Amino acid sequence: MAGSMAGMTAVICTYPLDMVRVRLAFQVKGEHTYTGIIHAFKTIYAKEGGFLGFYRGLMRTILGMAPYAGVSFFTFGTLKSVGLSYAPTLLGRPSSDNPNVLVLKTHINLLCGGVAGAIAQTISYPFDVTHRRMQLGTVLPEFEKCLTMRETMKYVYGHHEI
Numbered sequence: 001m002a003g004s005m006a007g008m009t010a011v012i013c014t015y016p017l018d019m020v021r022v023r024l025a026f027q028v029k030g031e032h033t034y035t036g037i038i039h040a041f042k043t044i045y046a047k048e049g050g051f052l053g054f055y056r057g058l059m060r061t062i063l064g065m066a067p068y069a070g071v072s073f074f075t076f077g078t079l080k081s082v083g084l085s086y087a088p089t090l091l092g093r094p095s096s097d098n099p100n101v102l103v104l105k106t107h108i109n110l111l112c113g114g115v116a117g118a119i120a121q122t123i124s125y126p127f128d129v130t131h132r133r134m135q136l137g138t139v140l141p142e143f144e145k146c147l148t149m150r151e152t153m154k155y156v157y158g159h160h161e162i
Contacts, residue, residue: 007065015061016054019044022135057134060149064127072120079112080104129156 020040027033034040044053083091084102092102104112121128130152 007069008062011061011065012058015058016041019054019056019135022132026136057131057149060127060131060134060152063149064124064131067127068120068124071123072116075116075119076112079115080109083108083112126153126156 020037023040023044024034024037034043041054045051047053048056083104088102091104091108093105095101095103103109130149133152133156134149
């Protein structure tokens, strides 16, 4: 719970920066809407609802954190438990704090974390696509079809191939 709350707090604090980053990254060629970071902040504030304009898609991000974190922690815990149960000498080593407790070897810990992260990212990817599309907002020609999380997911599902 504490980790989730800390993650949500971090997202709320950094979300405007992420919004501007996405907008600037999207304009790599063609007509440039923004001349820089400060101009992007001023334009979004002036044309997209003031302070709340920076938080377009925030709820989707917060909702997406739960499945990502849950799947990631669950997968890592399962891999660790199964690994130490079935191959303790191959995958584990005694803890430096308590030699009677087995912990994963460093490279196995890294491998389990990578697998857990990959699985969690795969499951939460549709939320990330929705999040990015909502952040782009009025920059996209079809923005009026992507005003809410539900509309955005419906639009992306109906108009893009996997």
